[in-house]
Amino acid sequence: MKVTIQTKNDIVYITIQGSIDSNTAGELQSRIMEELTSCNRVIMDLTAVVFLSSAGLRVLLMIYRQLNAKGGKVLLVNVSEEICDIMSMTGFINFFELYGSIEEAEKQFIQA
Amino acid sequence: MSTLDNRIDFYPTNEYNGIKYRRGRVLPFGATLVPNGVNFSVFSSAATSCTLVLFNKNEEEPYAEIPLPDEFRVGNVYAIIVFGLDYENIEYGYRMDGPHDPQNGHRFDRNIVLSDPYAKAIGGRDIWRDASGLNRNYPFRSRLVFDDFDWEEDNPLETPMEDLIIYEIHVRGFTSHPSSGVRHRGTFAAIREKIPYLIELGINCVELMPIYEFDEFEHSRENSDTGDLLVNYWGYSTLNFFAPKAGYAATGKYGMAVDELKTLIKELHRNGIEVILDVVFNHTAEGDHRGPTISFRGIDNKTYYMLTPDGYYFNFSGTGNTLNCNHPVVRNMVLDCLRYWASEYHIDGFRFDLASILGRAQDGSPLNNPPLLESLAHDPILAKCKLIAEAWDAGGLYQVGAFPAYGRWAEWNGKYRDTVRKFLKGDHNTVGQLSQCMQGSPEMYLHRGTTAGINFITCHDGFTLYDLFAYNGKHNEANGENNQDGCNDNFSWNCGWEGETDDPAVNLLRHRQIKNALTILMLSQGVPMILMGDEMGRTQMGNNNTYCHDSEFNWLDWSFVQVNFDLLSFARHIINFRRQHPILRNKEHYSNHDCRDSGYADVTFHGTKAWHADWSESNTVFAFMLDGYHAKNGSIKDDAIYVAANMHWDALDFELPQLSENRKWHLSVNTSMVPPETFYPLQGEPELENQSNFIVGGRSVIVLIGK
Structure with a gap:
């Protein structure tokens, strides 16, 4: 797994490559949680994520909960059909807004 | 770091082939995620030793076997915390040593890796009918699960x-x-x-x-x-x-x-x-x-x-x-x-x-x-x-x-099943029993209420249900x-032909019988299934x-x-x-009396003549009336309901019981009719022109409501 985190115009952009599973979930969570202390708006680009395990889905939900508690929001971008299907069957999808591109997600934040 | 992570006892004390562990907690049984590790606990009244066996998911051979030191045992429970496990990708089991003495009830065999009786997930049949794991040495493997599902506001419904x-x-x-x-x-x-x-x-x-x-x-x-x-x-x-x-x-x-x-x-x-x-x-x-x-x-x-x-x-x-x-x-x-x-x-x-x-x-x-x-x-x-x-x-x-x-x-309620089946096929000597079934079987559940019986x-x-009439x-x-297998007492009747047929009369009768059955089931006291x-x-x-x-x-x-x-x-x-x-969902049994002064008892029985139920052995006709003023112990005012079931092969004229307070009979269900006249939508039931008699078709059921 490779993670890049950038902050631009008060939005944290997180780009992840590879698989999020029990081996990588802990590291990912602690890196992202650090960023969240100073920011309310997060866009996660999952274009290059090939697999999300149970542990991985739980990291996403932790981020959602963290942001939700302080009135913030996380938007997911480019979730593959397979991951989307898994998220739907396991109920995780109900917590997230999904967008086809970073631009669409940004628009959502600007409108809000 | 949370207080939980700071616990002073969550550090390893032992090491075996690079795996760190310590004495575990005996409760709860099974495998539980704890900070930095997994707590394993298993009971055996007669084992002499216990070894924890760890596998990487889908690998045939274990990657580690940790014999539990005897000091990790409390009473007859073995417990160990193992640190640094990849909890999503491990599978575990136990080897138990002990006597192999079948005559005295012991069948220990340390050559076999055993699944944990308290495992929260089992690996091995992850995909339905996928035979790839059939010949593995340890086919049904204990796994760990997350127990942090986000239920939000959900709770069991507690429907009465x-x-x-x-x-x-x-x-x-x-x-x-x-x-x-x-x-x-x-x-x-x-x-x-x-x-x-x-x-x-x-x-x-x-x-x-x-x-x-x-x-x-x-x-x-x-x-x-x-x-x-x-x-x-x-x-x-x-x-x-x-x-x-x-x-x-x-x-x-x-x-x-x-x-x-x-x-x-x-x-x-x-x-x-x-x-x-x-x-x-x-x-x-x-x-x-x-x-x-x-x-x-x-x-x-x-x-x-x-x-x-x-x-x-x-x-x-x-x-x-x-x-x-x-x-x-x-x-x-x-x-x-x-x-x-x-x-x-x-x-x-x-x-x-x-x-x-x-x-x-x-x-x-x-x-x-x-x-x-x-x-x-x-x-x-x-x-x-x-x-x-x-x-x-x-x-x-x-x-x-x-x-x-x-x-x-x-x-x-197996008795309900058999009685209703016999009545529907026109067997004699069933009407008395059926009257009990419709009331929630008070002969069996008088002191337990109607909900003691699941009617099916x-x-x-x-x-x-289709095959019951085919x-x-x-x-x-x-x-x-x-x-040779399967039950022989089915109390079924094929309606004139064994199995599938093109005969429209037979098929029509089968559909009617299904509707008759569903009507009796839904109009009985008790819990329908x-x-x-x-x-x-x-x-x-x-x-x-x-x-x-x-x-x-x-x-x-x-x-x-x-x-x-x-x-x-x-x-x-x-x-x-x-x-x-x-009125169909009372918790208490009908009293068979008019405790509400409505003019009618909560349930009354009828035959082709109103107020005259025929309990004789050869009778295949049964009618009853519920007075809705008795619904839920009189706390709700429901309509009156009249049901006439005619399992005779020919149509019969039923005299209807007369209603008080200008209430009129309306037609809800008549299974002898074809759609759209088999039933009428709730609140759209037509008033009967003839309020005193109704001709009920052969092997048919009618439901009237009085309002």
């Missing part, structure tokens, strides 16, 4: 028992047919896609046939005539009581069955539908002394099984062994298990397969005051759960009407047992014991929604009729 309408579902059967149109056929996720159908049908509870992990390949064999593989399709053979069947989850292959099942339950609850599990605590999948050693036998044979004095297995379940339910340790396991499903999965109730076994002592004799049944009835966590017994077993104990209830237990005409065991005898040849697909005329082609077929014998053909739309629309109507009329 008397308001329940149960729909019995087999997870695969419900959506496996290609016509189901779902994304992942035969799965928990697929049931979720069918929730709109369930809502429209009007049921408010699904009872899932066994969903605890089982092995569909158990006793699998090829049918020599057809070449079909016969499997353990129904799943009444539990491998582990805490693990959901992974192969029933579309995400089972990703290890997410737990989340998928919980999501289904949450979604059903959100739509007002309860979930009851059909649980099998009478035996396990290990069979008798010739069966495989998977878990219980190798961990503590003498504790978990009822054994004969010479160390063989009592067989009250008809499947080889009998779980030793009233042994204090096993009793606790059953309790732990049900508490787990009620609290972790938000399950609303349980139906206990062959529940009479739960009332047997360790030597097999029936107990007067069975501790397990009493514990379950009084358990604080299960306090609002529905507890339903199949009140018989394969050892000859038959307790319908006499199951030790402790004010809580309900029973599958069909269930997974036996004919479907076959005189069972046709189980496809089961490969020369038609419908078998999946009966509302649309599902057939098993005359097979009354389809436990082994993963095929169209069992798969619900959704094209029947269109083909038999008259049945489905009728079922929707009659279910909603029940839901709209509280």
Whole structure:
């Protein structure tokens, strides 16, 4: 797994490559949680994520909960059909807004 | 770092081949995630040592075996915390050393890796009928699960028992047919896609046939005539009581069955539908002394099984062994298990397969005051759960009407099933019994109320409702047992032709009989249960014991929604009729008196002449009237309801009882008519022109409401 985190115009952009599973979930969570202390708006680009395990889905939900508690929001971008299907069957999808591109997600934040 | 991570005792004290561990906590049993590690705890009354065996998922050989030092044992419980485990990708088991002395009840074998009786997930059958793991040394592997599902505001629904309408579902059967149109056929996720159908049908509870992990390949064999593989399709053979069947989850292959099942339950609850599990605590999948050693036998044979004095297995379940339910340790396991499903999965109730076994002592004799049944009835966590017994077993104990209830237990009312079937086929000597059935069987449940009985005409065991009127005898040849298996007392009638026919008169009569049956079921006091697909005329082609077929014998053909739309629309109507009329859902029995001064007793019986029920042996006609002023103990004012059932072959003129206070009879149902005149929508019932008489067609039922 490779993670890049950038902050631009008060939005944290997180780009992840590879698989999020029990081996990588802990590291990912602690890196992202650090960023969240100073920011309310997060866009996660999952274009290059090939697999999300149970542990991985739980990291996403932790981020959602963290942001939700302080009135913030996380938007997911480019979730593959397979991951989307898994998220739907396991109920995780109900917590997230999904967008086809970073631009669409940004628009959502600007409108809000 | 949280306070929990800072605990001073979560550090390793020992190391073995690079794996760090320490003494564990004995409770809870099973494997539990703790900071930086996993706590393992297992009980055995007679093992002399215990080794924890760790595997990487899907690898044949273990990567580590950690013998537990004797100081890690408290009493008869071994506990260890292992640090740094990749909890999503490990599988574990135990080797137990101890005596191999079958005559004295011990069958230890340290060569076998054993599954944890308290494992929360089992690997090995992650995908339904995927045979790739069949020949592994350790086939059913204990796994770890997350227990942090986000239920949000969800809770068990606690629907009053008397308001329940149960729909019995087999997870695969419900959506496996290609016509189901779902994304992942035969799965928990697929049931979720069918929730709109369930809502429209009007049921408010699904009872899932066994969903605890089982092995569909158990006793699998090829049918020599057809070449079909016969499997353990129904799943009444539990491998582990805490693990959901992974192969029933579309995400089972990703290890997410737990989340998928919980999501289904949450979604059903959100739509007002309860979930009851059909649980099998009478035996396990290990069979008798010739069966495989998977878990219980190798961990503590003498504790978990009822054994004969010479160390063989009592067989009250008809499947080889009998779980030793009233042994204090096993009793606790059953309790732990049900508490787990009620609290972790938000399950609303349980139906206990062959529940009479739960009332047997360790030597097999029936107990007067069975501790397990009493514990379950009084358990604080299960306090609002529905507890339903199949009140018989394969050892000859038959307790319908006499199951030790402790004010809580309900029973599958087998007597209701047989009586209604006999009445519908026109048998003599049934009307008196039928009057009891319609009232919620007060002759059996007088002091337990109407909700002690689960009324059903069909269930997974036996004919479907359509087949009940299409076959005189069972046709189980496809089961490969020369038609010797399955029940012979079906009380069925084929309506003039055995099996499928083009004869429109026969087919019309069959549909009418199905409507008659559904009407009687929905207008009886007690809790009705419908078998999946009966509302649309599902057939098993005359097979009354389809436990082994993963095929169209069992798969619900959704094209029947269109083909038999008259049945489905009728079922929707009659279910909603029940839901709209509280007088049909009293908790207390009718008093047979006019306690409300309405001018009529709560229930009155009639025949072709009003006020004159005919109880004679040859009579096949029955009518009754409910006065809605008595609904829910008089707290709600409902309409009057009149039902006339004519199982004579010819039409008969029924004199109607006269209503007080200018109320008039309106027609809701007349099964002798063809659509759209079979039933009228709620609140759209036409007033009868003739308020004093009604000609009820042969083998037909009418329902009138007085308002």
